[in-house]
Amino acid sequence: MFKYAALLAFVSVVTAQSQLYGQCGGIGWTGSTTCVAGATCTVLNDYYSQCLPGAASSSSTPTTVSSSHSTTTASSTGTSSAPTSTATPAAGNPFEGYTIYLSPYYANEIALAAGNITDSTLKAKAASIANIPTFTWLDTVAKVPDLGTYLADADSIQKSTGQKQLVQIVVYDLPDRDCAAKASNGEFSIADNGQANYFNYMDQIVAQIQKYPDVRVVAVIEPDSLANLVTNLNVQKCANAETTYKACVTYALKQLSSVGVYQYMDAGHAGWLGWPANISPAATLFTQMYQAGGSSPFIRGLATNVANYNALTAASPDPITQGNPNYDESHYINALAPMLASSGFPAQFIVDQGRSGVQNIRQQWGDWCNIKGAGFGTRPTTNTGNSYIDSIVWVKPGGECDGTSNSSSPRYDSTCSLSDADQPAPEAGTWFQEYFQTLVSKASPSL
Ligand SMILES: *[C@@H]1O[C@H](CO)[C@@H](O)[C@H](O)[C@H]1NC(C)=O
Numbered sequence: 001m002f003k004y005a006a007l008l009a010f011v012s013v014v015t016a017q018s019q020l021y022g023q024c025g026g027i028g029w030t031g032s033t034t035c036v037a038g039a040t041c042t043v044l045n046d047y048y049s050q051c052l053p054g055a056a057s058s059s060s061t062p063t064t065v066s067s068s069h070s071t072t073t074a075s076s077t078g079t080s081s082a083p084t085s086t087a088t089p090a091a092g093n094p095f096e097g098y099t100i101y102l103s104p105y106y107a108n109e110i111a112l113a114a115g116n117i118t119d120s121t122l123k124a125k126a127a128s129i130a131n132i133p134t135f136t137w138l139d140t141v142a143k144v145p146d147l148g149t150y151l152a153d154a155d156s157i158q159k160s161t162g163q164k165q166l167v168q169i170v171v172y173d174l175p176d177r178d179c180a181a182k183a184s185n186g187e188f189s190i191a192d193n194g195q196a197n198y199f200n201y202m203d204q205i206v207a208q209i210q211k212y213p214d215v216r217v218v219a220v221i222e223p224d225s226l227a228n229l230v231t232n233l234n235v236q237k238c239a240n241a242e243t244t245y246k247a248c249v250t251y252a253l254k255q256l257s258s259v260g261v262y263q264y265m266d267a268g269h270a271g272w273l274g275w276p277a278n279i280s281p282a283a284t285l286f287t288q289m290y291q292a293g294g295s296s297p298f299i300r301g302l303a304t305n306v307a308n309y310n311a312l313t314a315a316s317p318d319p320i321t322q323g324n325p326n327y328d329e330s331h332y333i334n335a336l337a338p339m340l341a342s343s344g345f346p347a348q349f350i351v352d353q354g355r356s357g358v359q360n361i362r363q364q365w366g367d368w369c370n371i372k373g374a375g376f377g378t379r380p381t382t383n384t385g386n387s388y389i390d391s392i393v394w395v396k397p398g399g400e401c402d403g404t405s406n407s408s409s410p411r412y413d414s415t416c417s418l419s420d421a422d423q424p425a426p427e428a429g430t431w432f433q434e435y436f437q438t439l440v441s442k443a444s445p446s447l
């Protein structure tokens with residue numbers, strides 16, 4: 001509820017005089033076209049003008065990103081043309097040679113959680129999770145300033161230690177988000193200026209990243225969104241979202257490439273797009289999106305198994321995978337990568353193994369909500385044993401809930417009440433202490 005209240009407050013202020021980083025123009029915009037003192041309304045693209053810091057003089061406004069947008073024209077999908085990239089990609093695996101910055105937010109969640117455990121052995125194991133890097137989910141526009149804080153922190157660590165820092169983020173705020181489920185509905189809706197709100201969200205992310213050019217950023221792009229477009233266009237909300245999802249993801253790819261962010265588009269998992277009927281349409285869509293993003297070398301590839309429970313390499317196929325030759329993430333990636341390469345997308349992969357420590361615990365492969373008996377999995381490493389895989393990662397911060405089991409909640413999804421879902425479960429994204437303790441105790445390798 002807080003999220004919606006915050007958004008409404010933001011919108012009502014904008015109609016008076018736009019705030020710093022607020023919208024001040026663009027197609028369909030009906031709010032104020034003037035900015036508060038100290039900010040100038042700057043055209044970023046046909047759909048979005050933003051109040052950026054600085055007085056209204058010709059020398060004050062253009063940053064590399066905004067100036068590169070100012071000449072764009074609308075394409076048929078409503079996206080801007082590619083900004084001129086000022087960043088030069090490094091060759092090879094972007095994780096190599098970098099220390100991954102630890103999210104202070106997750107570290108704090110872990111400290112509180114460990115503080116609530118009485119058993120001293122379990123408490124020590126729980127506390128050790130704070131040293132394992134996860135991704136920061138930018139799932140509301142209100143969280144974007146945290147990214148600036150983390151980048152500043154990483155920049156100062158880098159300067160003081162000499163160790164190059166890498167910040168991991170998940171871009172996750174599409175309008176009509178989570179179109180085939182309910183647990184992770186987002187703050188923006190397509191019917192209510194969602195695309196412009198998303199472009200603003202992305203511009204704010206880019207503005208933060210631009211301030212810290214020495215810190216490397218790796219991003220997972222919009223979990224579930226493109227996968228839903230492959231398999232769930234029979235769901236009305238997904239069909240309705242198709243054009244907007246593509247326009248927004250294209251915008252994200254271009255803008256993030258322009259500031260040198262290494263990106264991995266979310267590609268579902270083996271039990272979703274790995275099925276023989278889905279993998280070829282999936283490859284076609286991912287290659288199309290790569291090309292729509294300007295085929296930038298910063299669009300490094302795809303992320304799989306985000307927030308899911310699949311093994312990277314299963315000792316033997318889980319019975320629920322029967323009928324799918326791609327019964328684990330390795331098989332899925334080894335099948336998908338050559339299809340992408342042959343269509344012009346030389347994709348590399350990252351794979352979430354944060355909660356994949358225990359296998360054969362689901363009733364059905366499609367079950368995704370707070371799976372009972374799950375344990376933390378293989379720690380993040382670039383030693384992946386697979387030349388297609390840049391790194392094993394922990395994208396989902398283990399302990400944060402997948403979705404509520406409260407059937408009266410507006411974001412209730414019945415998947416979270418299935419017999420293999422741990423209950424009672426709080427709202428998506430909030431802390432789930434009992435679940436976290438199970439992840440710790442069942443971790444494999446053990447903590
Ligand atoms: C236990 O968890 C609650 C809720 O997260 C938190 O407010 C409290 O500080 C924690 N207790 C300790 C001792 O860390």
Ligand SMILES: *[C@@H]1O[C@H](CO)[C@@H](O)[C@H](O)[C@H]1NC(C)=O
Pocket residue numbers: 406407408409410
């Ligand atoms: C379930 O959700 C409803 C509606 O949001 C709320 O009023 C109720 O307190 C919740 N119940 C529990 C046990 O959290």
